[in-house]
Amino acid sequence: YESVLRVPLIIAEVRADGAGLPRGASKGRTISSPARHVDLLPTVLDAAAAPAPAGLPGASLLPVIASGGGDDRPSYFEAMTSAVTRGWAPLRGVLAGREKYIDLPIAELYDLAADPRETNNVVAGRRDRAQVMFNLLKGFNTAPPSRAAAETPETLERLRSLGYIGGGVAEVRESYTEADDPKRLIELEQMLQRAGEAQQQGRPDAAIAIYRDVIARRKDTEDAYRKLALVYWRQGRAADAIATLELALRNGVTQSEVRIKLGQYLAESGQPQRAIDLLAPTAGDDPDALIALGNAYTLAGRTGDAIAAFTRLLAIDPSNALAFENIGAAELRAGNVAAAEQSLRRALALDPDLAGAHTALGVALAATGRRNEAIDAWKRAIALDPLELNALYNVALNLA
Numbered sequence: 001y002e003s004v005l006r007v008p009l010i011i012a013e014v015r016a017d018g019a020g021l022p023r024g025a026s027k028g029r030t031i032s033s034p035a036r037h038v039d040l041l042p043t044v045l046d047a048a049a050a051p052a053p054a055g056l057p058g059a060s061l062l063p064v065i066a067s068g069g070g071d072d073r074p075s076y077f078e079a080m081t082s083a084v085t086r087g088w089a090p091l092r093g094v095l096a097g098r099e100k101y102i103d104l105p106i107a108e109l110y111d112l113a114a115d116p117r118e119t120n121n122v123v124a125g126r127r128d129r130a131q132v133m134f135n136l137l138k139g140f141n142t143a144p145p146s147r148a149a150a151e152t153p154e155t156l157e158r159l160r161s162l163g164y165i166g167g168g169v170a171e172v173r174e175s176y177t178e179a180d181d182p183k184r185l186i187e188l189e190q191m192l193q194r195a196g197e198a199q200q201q202g203r204p205d206a207a208i209a210i211y212r213d214v215i216a217r218r219k220d221t222e223d224a225y226r227k228l229a230l231v232y233w234r235q236g237r238a239a240d241a242i243a244t245l246e247l248a249l250r251n252g253v254t255q256s257e258v259r260i261k262l263g264q265y266l267a268e269s270g271q272p273q274r275a276i277d278l279l280a281p282t283a284g285d286d287p288d289a290l291i292a293l294g295n296a297y298t299l300a301g302r303t304g305d306a307i308a309a310f311t312r313l314l315a316i317d318p319s320n321a322l323a324f325e326n327i328g329a330a331e332l333r334a335g336n337v338a339a340a341e342q343s344l345r346r347a348l349a350l351d352p353d354l355a356g357a358h359t360a361l362g363v364a365l366a367a368t369g370r371r372n373e374a375i376d377a378w379k380r381a382i383a384l385d386p387l388e389l390n391a392l393y394n395v396a397l398n399l400a
Contacts, residue, residue: 001093001100001110001118005077009035011043011065033070034095035061072097076140079182083144085255087220088185089176090144094137101133105181109133188214192224204231219251226261238269256286263292272300283309285316294326303334321351329360340364355385362394371398 038058294309362377
């Protein structure tokens with residue numbers, strides 16, 4: 001764990017005379033006292049003589065710098081990605097002095113003074129000390145990130161009514177077994193890395209085989225389903241991509257990312273109504289869900305509903321350039337060229353690198369007789385994304 005936790009913090013202060021050393025420090029001073037992420041903001045505020053808001057976690061490091069050392073303060077650390085996407089046990093730990101405790105189904109305690117490489121887990125022989133460290137850990141906010149929360153019963157019931165999942169409502173997991181400990185699942189992590197490498201190297205069949213093997217071994221590995229579906233989708237195997245995400249739902253993998261990606265694939269494969277049925281009742285204020293829902297409405301020819309979904313997103317995030325791009329695309333499909341151009345220009349004002357917005361703007365410009373401007377817009381889209389197929393098609397057709 002030290003290889004990712006022990007990161008140098010370098011601090012310098014530029015004074016009015018141009019000197020670049022911290023207050024009270026000599027050149028090259030090294031301080032062994034641990035610093036934490038939560039200490040950075042209080043340090044910056046202190047350096048700027050700005051008051052810290054009440055309840056701000058952490059403490060300024062300037063006194064530590066001035067004195068060359070300070071009291072050791074416990075540090076909390078966590079790793080939640082595999083818990084969120086794969087159903088593995090969440091990793092939480094605390095470092096106090098030269099002792100490190102990791103709270104997992106197979107708990108770990110290391111004496112870093114004697115064992116800096118963390119090769120000897122002493123938890124079995126130091127149960128009392130492990131309990132002290134566990135109690136210290138519980139003093140921190142160890143709540144999981146919001147994405148790890150289970151879907152609401154209403155969402156699960158809606159998915160069930162659409163035939164995606166069966167059985168009872170899934171419950172939030174309150175405990176994990178040794179089989180869920182990341183230490184026992186390193187092989188799966190390595191398999192997922194190999195699958196990603198195979199995909200990047202242009203070996204999709206190898207990636208597919210590995211992802212399917214991962215799912216067979218542990219059916220709650222959410223990112224394996226999404227990545228497998230993406231490989232199928234890029235191969236033009238839309239039915240297999242959709243079936244993969246439907247299998248994820250049937251296996252109890254109900255994270256919103258799976259549902260949103262399934263809705264996207266359904267809509268873009270000619271089944272926009274199924275996508276609408278899936279996304280409309282559960283989109284809420286999720287930006288990705290609203291984008292997918294709005295696009296499904298667009299593909300279903302329901303321009304008003306599409307614009308309403310994207311407008312809902314703009315109420316949450318007024319600077320969302322993708323929402324303006326999609327409003328423009330919906331207006332184009334409805335033949336409202338002037339309104340489409342206005343929305344697309346607003347999108348590009350917010351984010352000039354949206355290739356899709358340049359493509360759609362080119363269509364609006366060509367439709368109003370501004371062919372040279374349209375060609376320039378499509379060329380810009382291609383420069384941003386060489387695989388922007390609509391822009392490639394349109395620029396070739398108009399140049400010809």
